[in-house]
Amino acid sequence: MATAQKSYIGKNEAWKCGMCAMCCTGMELVELTPDQWAYYQKKYPFLELTDKTPAKTPGEFNYEFKCNALDGKICTVYAKRPRFCRQYPFNDVKRSELHDGCGFKHNGKWDC
Numbered sequence: 001m002a003t004a005q006k007s008y009i010g011k012n013e014a015w016k017c018g019m020c021a022m023c024c025t026g027m028e029l030v031e032l033t034p035d036q037w038a039y040y041q042k043k044y045p046f047l048e049l050t051d052k053t054p055a056k057t058p059g060e061f062n063y064e065f066k067c068n069a070l071d072g073k074i075c076t077v078y079a080k081r082p083r084f085c086r087q088y089p090f091n092d093v094k095r096s097e098l099h100d101g102c103g104f105k106h107n108g109k110w111d112c
Helices: 034-043 083-087
Strands: 006-010 013-017 027-032 047-054 061-067
Touching (some): 027 034, 034 047, 034 061
C-alpha cells in the first residue's frame, strides 16, 4: 500500500510529507515560561507533557510533549490544529532535525 503524501511549497521548493505522524508523538516547544506553557495546555488540552528541561534563559524551559488528538496516524483536530503543527518543520519545533524515519522529504532526501 502506498503512503499518502501531501505536498508543501516552502522557500520556492516542493516538499512532501509522508503523513507518518511521528512529529505528533515527540515535539518540543523551546524557551517558554511556565505561564506560556500553561496557555498552550489550556488552549490545546490534548497536548501531553513528556519532559521539561531548563532553557538557556533563566525562568524559561523546553517542553517536550506528544499529541493525544491522534486516532492511529490521523489527526482528529486537523482543521483546528495549533499553528506550530501547521508550520512544522518550518518553525522552531525541532527545526534542527527531523524524527528518525520521518517522511518529510525534499528532492527525495532527508532535508530540513
